Amino acid sequence: MDETERLRERVGELCATLTERYERLEAELLEAVPPEAEQPLGWSGRIATLRVFAMREPTDDWTDLARLMVEPETLDERVASMIDLSGEDAGAAVRQITDALDGRILLLAPSRDEAAELLEALAGRELPLMLEEVVPPPPFRRRVHNGTVEFRSMTESATEALRPVPDDPDVTVSDLGTLRLEVIPDAVADALDGTRADPVPAAEKTRPNKIVSDEALASAVPVAPEVPGPEEEAAADDRPVEEVVRRIVVRPVGGVWREDWERELRGLQLGLLWLEQWPRDVATVERLEVEGVQRREERRADIAALEAALVDRRAELVTAGEAVTAAEAERERTAAEEEQVAGEAVEPRQEAVRLRAEADGIAAKAAEAAGVADEAYARVTAIDQRASQAQYELSTARQQEQQLIADLARAREELPAAQAETERLVSEDSTAMAEGHASYYRVRAAESAVAAVRGKMTLTQRLHVAPGPPELKQLRADLKAKVQQADDAVKRAHETKEAAERAAHHQAGLEHFLENGAERLAAAKHAQVRLADELTRLAEEREGAVETHREQARTAAEAADRATQAGASARYAEQTARAAEERLAVARTAREIAEAALERAESDVASSTNRISQGETALAERRANTETENAEDETDLAVAIEAEARSRDQVAAISGEDEPDTGGLPDVQARAMTRIEELTGLLAALADSPHDAESAFARTLLGRASVVGGSPFAISSGDPGQFDELVVSGTERLGPDDLLIGATHARRWTLLTTPTTPEPAPEPAANPLEETVTDPVEDTVTDAPSEPTSVPEEHPQNDAPKPDPADETA
DSSP states (O other): OOHHHHHHHHHHHHHHHHHHHHHHHHHHHHHHSOTTSOOOOTTHHHHHHHHHHHTSOOOHHHHHHHHHHHOGGGOOTTTEEEEEOTTSOHHHHHHHHHHHOOSOEEEEOSSHHHHHHHHHHTTTSSSEEEEEEEOOOOOEEEEETTEEEEEOOSSOOHHHHTSOOOOOTTOOHHHHSOOOOEEEOHHHHHHHHTOSSSOOOHHHHSOTTOSSOHHHHHHOOOOOOOOOOHHHHHHHHOOOHHHHOOEEEEEEOSSHHHHHHHHHHHHHHHHHHHHHHHHHHHHHHHHHHHHHHHHHHHHHHHHHHHHHHHHHHHHHHHHHHHHHHHHHHHHHHHHHHHHHHHHHTHHHHHHHHHHHHHHHHHHHHHHHHHHHHHHHHHHHHHHHHHHHHHHHHHHHHHHHHHHHHHHHHHHHHHHHHHHHHHHHHHHHHHHHHHHHHHHHHHHHHHHHHHHHHHHTOOHHHHTTSSOOOHHHHHHHHHHHHHHHHHHHHHHHHHHHHHHHHHHHHHHHHHHHHHHHHHHHHHHHHHHHHHHHHHHHHHHHHHHHHHHHHHHHHHHHHHHHHHHHHHHHHHHHHHHHHHHHHHHHHHHHHHHHHHHHHHHHHHHHHHHHHHHHHHHHHHHHHHHHHHHHHHHHHHHHHHHHHHHHHHHHHHHHHHHTOSSOOGGGHHHHHHHHHHHHHHHHHHHHHHHTOOEETTSHHHHHHHHHOSEEEEOHHHHHHHOOOOEEEEEESSGGGSOHHHHHHHHTTEEEEEEEEOOOOOOOOOOOOSSHHHHHSSOHHIIIIISSOOOOOOOOOOOOTTSOOOOOHHHHHO
């Protein structure tokens, strides 16, 4: 028998044994789950892989897969590499290995948690993706010393989905949506488990809102509790994931997915800017070409205008020289006339200055006397104002005293009544609160009575097929009346409490006013005495101030008369001097006009000369600037042409055309916008991860992912596609069919092992098949790692167990 036949026989027996085992488990699973319920994924993925492999022809690829299953140590290095990770960090080692590999990588780990941990180490690599199974929170029960505590998930099971929801309007929240935790006697637990002669129907067992009826609890006979052993708890809790998993989801790992799509999105958005920029650059080139021709014509016209202006300024220079000679003769004549008039105006001005000085001295003394009189009048006015204010304050203090006396008397009369009212309302508040509490407990008692009657209803009565108990309607009406009474009691208690608070506030205000009223009354009396003294003093000061004002006013009037007479003499002398000065001003104006005419003529000559020089300079500068501006226009045009070429190249790269046309830009923009909308949708879907492995978005993620990781069960059920490399972590803990599941999806394999302490070798088996393949079913099924079913901790009777995060994902 050659090597190929030996491998085919050995692998065939192994595949047949495993397939038979998995088919039996699959059949048992299908029998255990009702057809109308949601079916677990089961072992169908493993069975399909084993069948396909068993029917393949023995090619080189088939031989490599067979050796991987039964003799992995004999594999050729071109197909597989085995790496020992003893003493190394698995995450760091996998990161180094994947960095050294090319192409898409499939990462196979014994469990979902290990695969997730390794992918987290690869979060910085391009597009890592996790294939993970979602385990729903299964109901389970555990026995304790005081009975059986049953925890049930509020997620509706398949059986519960077929149950019609009762349309009872009085169904409470506890009946429909609350997770109840009840202690079940052993007799009832056995009846629920089907171990007694008359077990509870399946519909009663799976109803989430009523784990066990009150009838069963009342009729059950207490027996000694039975404490389960460790083997029983393990059998109840360690179910294979194939029996509980309903779906496989894909979950992106790290932020590389979002960064990659956001980078492409930013590139497309920048491309849209280039698509808008290119038409603007084309228009800029055309505009600069037209404006350049116009500016050259304008510059030639400016040079011609400067040359003509220079000829005109030279003619103006000749005319300005003739005007200078005539202006010099006129200036000499007006200067002689001004000198004569100035001599005649000296004496009148001196007399006017003397008289004005005397008048100013007399006026200053009159002003000083008037200021003293004004100060005396201001003093009288201030005394009158203060006396009026003091009289007003005195009247106010008297009124305040009378008001305080009346208010204090009234407060002393009202205080006993306010205290009595406060005590009465506080007592009524306590009574109303007690009545509210009593109403609340009466409502709870009525609810318990309704719940007890509803618990005794049969299934037909709950489905409204048979009439309900006659006392149920009366109990519901009683409950409604008690609820209304409780609401009225709460309302009365609230109103009584507010009235008690207002009475207490009024009493406190009266007490505070009585404490401070005596002080305020003494202050008002003291203010009256003080203001009366001040009014007496102000009356005496006013008499002296009035006398002083009269004397100063008389003195000021006499000084004002003398100042008026001196001012009249000074004004007459000033009029005489002003007439002489006016004649002098006329002569001076004539001289100034002549000098100004001479200055203007000389300035015209200088201006003409300067303008001629400036015209020649401006003409030379304009000619030089024309050459510079023409060069700048050519440079701007070259820059615009270069920018237009650059934007055209960007548009060509975006559109894929060598010679793009502005008419086709709308189509290119539409394609870019479509891709932007697609990327926006991908980013929105990415935020809602994880997704079902069969969904369109999950297929997109699997097609783009560079590293996909998961457990053998997730990979066999999720169908991730084909890969270039397979990296297996924990190879020593995986069965032959686990390795086959990953190897069929990749061309080359990297097997990572972490050797443990070897166990004693098993005794030789009598059967040759057992010698060749040592218990393949046990190695593959029993030893294959599966997701452990999380067992919640025991909680107090009034607390519901916290859901597992994986359950929330489901």
